[in-house]
Amino acid sequence: MSISINIPVYNEEFNIEDTYNNLIKAIKIVKLTDYEIIFINDGSIDNSLKIIKKISKKNNKVKIINNEKNLGLAISVFKAFKKSKKEFVWWLPSDNNVKKIEIAKVISDYSKTDFILTKHIMSRTPFRKFVSHGYTILVNVIFLLNIPYYNGLFLIKKKMIKKIKIKSRSQFWMGEMVINLLKLSNNYEIRTIKLTERKKGTSNIFNFKQLYLTIMDLIKFRLGI
Numbered sequence: 587m588s589i590s591i592n593i594p595v596y597n598e599e600f601n602i603e604d605t606y607n608n609l610i611k612a613i614k615i616v617k618l619t620d621y622e623i624i625f626i627n628d629g630s631i632d633n634s635l636k637i638i639k640k641i642s643k644k645n646n647k648v649k650i651i652n653n654e655k656n657l658g659l660a661i662s663v664f665k666a667f668k669k670s671k672k673e674f675v676w677w678l679p680s681d682n683n684v685k686k687i688e689i690a691k692v693i694s695d696y697s698k699t700d701f702i703l704t705k706h707i708m709s710r711t712p713f714r715k716f717v718s719h720g721y722t723i724l725v726n727v728i729f730l731l732n733i734p735y736y737n738g739l740f741l742i743k744k745k746m747i748k749k750i751k752i753k754s755r756s757q758f759w760m761g762e763m764v765i766n767l768l769k770l771s772n773n774y775e776i777r778t779i780k781l782t783e784r785k786k787g788t789s790n791i792f793n794f795k796q797l798y799l800t801i802m803d804l805i806k807f808r809l810g811i
Contacts, residue, residue, distance in 0.1 A: 587697035588620035590670030590744070594662040595625055595680040599633040600786035604682040606641055612689035623648045624666045625680075629656035660752055660759035667747050676741040681784040683708075684739070688779040696741055700771040703764060704738035708781040717797070725761050728808055731768065734776065736761040746770055754807060756799035762807055 591609065595602060606623075613621065625638045627650065635652060642648040651666055667675045674696060678684060696702055710718070718737075725736055737760045750766045752759050767774070 587674060588672035589674040589676060590622045590624060590672040592624045592663060592666035592675060592677045593680050594628055594659055595630060595634050596628045597630045597632045597634060598680040599637055601682040602634060602637045602680055605680050608686045609689055611686040615690045616694040618693060622672055624651060626651045626662040626666050628653045628662045658755050660755055664752060670744060673744055674741060675744050677739060683781045683784055691777055691779050692741055699775050700743050700746060700773040701767050702741040703776045705735040705776055705778045706781050707778060729765055733764060736764050754803035756803045757796055758800045758803040
């Protein structure tokens with residue numbers, strides 16, 4: 587079975603090459619041959635695009651989508667999903683927080699499922715753990731589900747993407763995706779992977795503005811707005 591691995595990038599000049607190298611090592615571990623790698627440069631203002639172009643010249647399986655302006659994670663990932671040419675699609679962060687062994691856990695033996703969800707183990711502050719755990723409980727209670735983690739790196743059969751439309755632009759887009767996938771199929775697996783903290787650069791994924799927007803999108807989705 588073939589797979590498209592999609593890597594959204596926003597100002598990750600210090601992490602892109604390490605992310606790519608870890609991915610290639612994982613691909614060799616699982617002996618993957620039929621694959622493509624799509625980098626989505628989401629309006630980066632650093633040297634990210636230059637580095638991606640350099641990588642693509644070394645590997646003809648690497649493709650590039652370049653957003654002239656920053657469109658956000660949800661739009662970027664879905665753009666790549668729709669342009670992918672393979673039977674399965676997966677997205678991987680470009681901050682080098684998923685090492686080769688953990689990547690290999692996801693991209694091996696996936697063909698018998700419709701999708702794979704990931705549960706993450708990583709070192710976090712007590713407050714971050716509290717918020718993450720509370721968010722998972724909230725989504726499970728509201729939608730009567732029992733999923734251990736919603737903000738995962740899902741791997742999906744490409745044909746399912748055509749049946750899903752994501753409205754959320756906050757971090758709830760991942761929760762919305764999972765809920766929609768569960769409506770379509772119960773043929774899935776949950777795989778636990780270990781993530782590491784980024785060593786270079788900064789992330790703006792977790793802040794109070796994002797938390798507010800995430801809760802608002804959750805409410806809108808529940809109300810069908």
